[in-house]
Amino acid sequence: MTHPLYERHRETLERALAACHSREYWSAYAEMPSGRLYGEDTAEQARAAFNAQLGQPFALAQAGSVDWVGEERSPYGFALDIRYPRADLDVLLPAMQAAMSAWRRAGADTRAGVCLEILARLNRASFEIAEAVMHTTGQAFMMAFQAGGPHAQDRGLEAVAYAWQAMHEQAGSAHWVKPQGKAEPLQLDKTFTVMPRGVALVIGCCTFPTWNGYPGLFASLVTGNAVLVKPHAGAVLPLAITVRICREVLAEAGFDPELVALAVGTPGATLALRPEVRIIDFTGSSANGEWLEHNARQAQVFTEKAGVNSVVIDATDDFRGLVRNLSFSLALYSGQMCTAPQNFYIPRDGIDTEDGHKSFDEVAQALAGGVQKLLSDPARAVEVLGAIQNRGVLERLEAAQQLGAVVLASQAIEHPRYADACVRTPLLLKLDAARDEAVFSHEHFGPIAFCIATDDTAHSIALAKRLIQSHGALTAAVYARDAAVLEAMREAMLEAGVALSENLTGGVFVNQSAAFSDFHGTGANPAANAALSDSAFVASRFRVVQSRRPA
Amino acid sequence: MTHPLYERHRETLERALAACHSREYWSAYAEMPSGRLYGEDTAEQARAAFNAQLGQPFALAQAGSVDWVGEERSPYGFALDIRYPRADLDVLLPAMQAAMSAWRRAGADTRAGVCLEILARLNRASFEIAEAVMHTTGQAFMMAFQAGGPHAQDRGLEAVAYAWQAMHEQAGSAHWVKPQGKAEPLQLDKTFTVMPRGVALVIGCCTFPTWNGYPGLFASLVTGNAVLVKPHAGAVLPLAITVRICREVLAEAGFDPELVALAVGTPGATLALRPEVRIIDFTGSSANGEWLEHNARQAQVFTEKAGVNSVVIDATDDFRGLVRNLSFSLALYSGQMCTAPQNFYIPRDGIDTEDGHKSFDEVAQALAGGVQKLLSDPARAVEVLGAIQNRGVLERLEAAQQLGAVVLASQAIEHPRYADACVRTPLLLKLDAARDEAVFSHEHFGPIAFCIATDDTAHSIALAKRLIQSHGALTAAVYARDAAVLEAMREAMLEAGVALSENLTGGVFVNQSAAFSDFHGTGANPAANAALSDSAFVASRFRVVQSRRPA
Structure with missing residues (x-):
């Protein structure tokens, strides 16, 4: 009765879990932008697709779109002039909430299968994402490909693995029999259900929109929540492509694509205080991160802020x-x-x-x-x-x-x-x-x-x-x-x-952090209140609700 | 190289973990106040000890004690007239912080062994604690014994088990080898250290001081934090006995007893805003709980508040x-x-x-x-x-x-x-x-x-x-x-x-919640932001800090 996407990706999930536990080197997605690995024409097609997108609206067909906004400029010196749909939150957020019911019922394995399929599709789109990352963040192409593509995908997979494990640690049911001396034992049948918290908001940064955004996005999605992705106004395209791919895979798998949506043109503070928003993942300035920690009291807030390295x-x-x-x-x-x-x-x-x-x-x-x-x-x-x-x-x-x-x-x-x-x-x-x-x-x-x-x-x-x-x-x-x-x-x-x-003197650098082995942030100093990814990063994204009845 | 207390209690810990996973019936501590189980004279000795304590100071010898306070009255109609040491926080909190270094280094297994020895001693003191619970909370004797003694101890053990598991999911070290094509692989040795957050504050209630207090106390202690226990002014004695036993066991095991201390006579709000306090477990009114959630921003705050059952x-x-x-x-x-x-x-x-x-x-x-x-x-x-x-x-x-x-x-x-x-x-x-x-x-x-x-x-x-x-x-x-x-x-x-x-019509009641099987609270509605106990209750009480070096 397992979902075909779970079966397809089960081995990847198991290897990711093993890597999280051993903290030894492992990667699911090839980091070299090689035609042999990614297809000989892929790089060229991605450049053509990027160029064709310039000056055009970015189609998403999500609920409540009211107008088009966009102001990205490539740090390499030209305007992207791409417009994205701006949403009426009073339409979009209820649509996202409604989408959660079937998603929640599908269970942890099916959700993990869908998330790993999304990651596989994102991996195939690594050249396209690299173009988008390069021309929004200013990264050179190799970094845009690696950090924006496979390394970000590894971080997403790592979050899925931790969250899947946390959900699986919880028994789904139990038969409880309490001895009563010579009397009949007390007997109950119990059911334990993993419940999402609500809509999760991912607030992206302008330097590593995918690498910093994927852990929260996938940790929240796989635990049953809907995810609203709010990119930085200067780096929308990488996350817009991500949202498009999420929605395509969700729809193909029979789920409501409104489970993942894009938010542009609305201030992060407005989004963060919506009562529907129950989880926030933020990467950005200390001032904005601390504002969220202090004010978005209805949500679990995970922040990565500034520090003095x-x-x-x-x-x-x-x-x-x-x-x-x-x-x-x-x-x-x-x-x-x-x-x-x-x-x-x-x-x-x-x-x-x-x-x-x-x-x-x-x-x-x-x-x-x-x-x-x-x-x-x-x-x-x-x-x-x-x-x-x-x-x-x-x-x-x-x-x-x-x-x-x-x-x-x-x-x-x-x-x-x-x-x-x-x-x-x-x-x-x-x-x-x-x-x-x-x-x-x-x-x-x-x-x-x-x-x-x-x-x-x-x-x-x-x-x-x-x-x-x-x-x-x-x-x-x-x-x-x-x-x-x-x-x-x-x-x-x-x-x-x-x-x-x-004593790093060779080919590893202090600014590098490898998924499955290095934690990014610790949550133990003011630069971040969480680590990418550990059990604390995933454990509170869902709740367990039980029922019990006489057996 | 494992600690003798860990060896002594290892099987109990393993059985507790198995019960947490199966959610089937299990209990570590006998719930019947029977002389055969607890010693034929124990009940009488406990009553005598309780009576002897009335009107007397409660000795703890903790750092920074400046004077004596106490105002408890038995709901059964008499004054307890017990005085407890009030602490100068500027002396006590630094002493608690200093105590954490050796405790942290001792590692998860040793800390779990010490915590289980504390729970075993608390279990032996169940009659003494029952007297204290009865004459502070007003519970009848049987409930005071069961909920205040073995059931509370089970909840403490459950928290230790979840926290021990969370710490053990983290590898302590890794050898990381990243292939580099035909070149030599990159190789790093990595170390991962479980670090406590700081001083944990447990704010007790006046109805179930031990049952509601033990999960937070033990979850924080076993993860390496020092724990300051602030009982409700009307129900100090059960937690004072608890603190005394914690300190006795810690000292016998070679640790600084200041790892667990009692706070009386200082408002909870004053304690909660101390910068040394990094974790708070609270049971009480919605007003006080929400105040903590909004104001004690330097701490992880776990609350159980009011609701409409x-x-x-x-x-x-x-x-x-x-x-x-x-x-x-x-x-x-x-x-x-x-x-x-x-x-x-x-x-x-x-x-x-x-x-x-x-x-x-x-x-x-x-x-x-x-x-x-x-x-x-x-x-x-x-x-x-x-x-x-x-x-x-x-x-x-x-x-x-x-x-x-x-x-x-x-x-x-x-x-x-x-x-x-x-x-x-x-x-x-x-x-x-x-x-x-x-x-x-x-x-x-x-x-x-x-x-x-x-x-x-x-x-x-x-x-x-x-x-x-x-x-x-x-x-x-x-x-x-x-x-x-x-x-x-x-x-x-x-x-x-x-x-x-x-459809409860027999011997199980809606107000009962069994450790290892039933969650108390869900964290999914306004009555509580946490559940006793699940992985979210323990995962953020410690952080993992790594170092890495060329291999």
Whole structure:
């Protein structure tokens, strides 16, 4: 009696669950944009489809559409001019609620099967989504494909796996027999039903709309809720394509497509306070996230906000590797990643390396040199940097030059293929721990980083810990040789509640987080109140309601 | 390398987990107050110990004690005159925080072993706790023993089991190997650490201080948090004994006893807003619970509040069983249970029974007669009713006579052994669904119930559903013969998010909820934002923090 889509994807689900438990490497979706894997013509078709969509309405046929809105511009320098349906919430939300009844009754396995079919279709659309991600977020193509496609799909699958397991931990029925000494036992038959909470709202960001959006979307959908997807106004297309594919698969599987709908042109705050909305997943600024946590009291609110990602540099056996690794972390997507490092805490007396002692200035200069070397060829540079997503980042970058002594100035780079693309290299400043805390104690989202002179590594660790406890962070890193220093940093970061990367000098970067193995966020510091994905991320998206009767 | 206490209690933990999964009957602690099971002299020793405690300070030796406070009175008519240490929070809370480091490092198994040893000691103290529960809550002895002792211990064990499982789902380490085509694979060693959130606050109620308090206490403690227990001022002793036993076991096991401490004499609101407090478990009024949900933003807040417990009577094949069963539910502990039925929805044209049709008035009179019969012998009556816990209940009961037509008046009963005990029988009123909603749409905590005339059973179900969705409920019940009516009620209560009992005419009562099988609360209606206990109740009490390094 299992659903064919569940049967089709059962092995993928089981492998995902095994990976969640072992936390070993696994991925369901191929990360290389290869014609052999994805079809030889697929890349070209996706570009053609993207170009054909420009200037056109995006058809969704969802309930309550009243007019068309859209204002996206590619960071590569042209207007998308795509219009999306704006909904009358008093029509759309009741339609979404009505759709939940059959979806809830279908059960966890069928819902998981449908969600995995959606993910499989999203995977097949990875090139199309990559075009959309590239020309809304400004990511370079490879990142747009990987992070926007297969890596986001892995994160969605991970959320489905956790939620499926949480629902399956609950028995559906029980026969309860309580002995009564010599008398007849008391006997009851009991039924336990997984019930959704209501409409779930996903509020997307403008940098990683799919990667940050899929965990909440799929965790809520598979647990029986309807999902209203509200993209950032600057990055609608990747999530509009996602919603279209969700609706296509739902309809094909015999469910009401209104289970997943797009919300554009209505402020997030308006959506978030609707009584129908019972779950909210948010990625964005601390101000907006905290507003939701404080005001959307009718909903379970999961937030990922801003933080002060921190790197403590104490010593290294591979200074060139350190420089190469951190330079890439700084440059990747122009630092427009919530996981990009910002604060480099370095003793003012310098550090020990395999090449002997390096002064504070030598370390800072080496980082600057590493970035310059990485970005020396414009054609290669733009494939690392991507483009600046919005004017806010650009203005922040320009203003940041005044915040300290410039070690490396930010430069504009002309994109070989997009003349109007806004491409900038990282800005690296020198600051002093004692004097400049007002500067480095908050997030400067974008290609802005600080080399901060501290008294010593103990000071660096204490400062990093204190700022993360008060202002949050999604990542931390340390470079050290002494086991006691590593242990002190581990302890401090456990207490600060942040994921720590140690001595990364090779091909893994502090800003990367791998589904099924790395948690994104911890919920233990102010940068996020949840982790992608763990049992706490899924457990409260449904409730168990029981009935009982004499047997 | 496992802890001896974990080894000692491992089988109990495993059996508890199996019961949570099967939801079949199981109990770890014997519910009969039998000398054979608990020791022949134990009852007498407990009474002597209780009497010896009267008028004395309650020694705890916890950090920061500054003076002594206490104002408990037995509902059986005498002052307890016990004084408890009031703490300087600026001393106690840092001491509790400091105690968490070693407790966290001990790991989930050791913490579970210590928690199960605490529960075993609490079980041995069940007679002592029963005396304390009886003379603070007003419960009759049997209920004080069962609900305050073994049933509460079962609920604590259930919470430990769920939390232990949630922590064990998380791998402690992983070796991550990502293939890189023909190049060397990327390899990382990863460590995952379960971290507590901080100090957990348990805010107890005056009717079931241990039963409602233990789930939060043990769920927080076993996940590595320190627990501050704030009893209701009128029911301190049961939780003070609990805290004493927790501290004794913790110290014997080599941990800092400040991991569990008592808070008396400081308002709950003051405690709840302390930045050290990161988890709150609350049982009490809707006003206080909602205040916490809205204001204690630094904490995870779990609340059980008030609701409108509802019974829909459509038809029955066992009218005498129905009457006997509901009469007991009304009388038990004078209706001072958050699970006691209040609203009986009955069609104004009456119901069909095995004895033929009964008019609305006949049904109401039969319920009144059932209560009268149950309570006709004062010596037996007081063992069902217990005593009225506080003046608020008494005043509400007296005022309630004016709310409708009296079917059964409340009477004072003289207690054979406690001349000054405040004992009252239930008040049963007739109301009309169309006219009196302002009366029956909120909780009248205490021995107050309403027979509400509805147009028909469809009206009854719709009304029950609507009021539960807007005002909450912890229990619902239905009496019906027609499968379609039962199905309609099940659907309505699923959507209202409340546990449903069907056709209870024997020895199981709607107000009873059995650990390991029945959930107490659902989190799906306004009466509670959590369920005792499920995975959502435990999953966010800890966070997982990782570190990773090249392998």
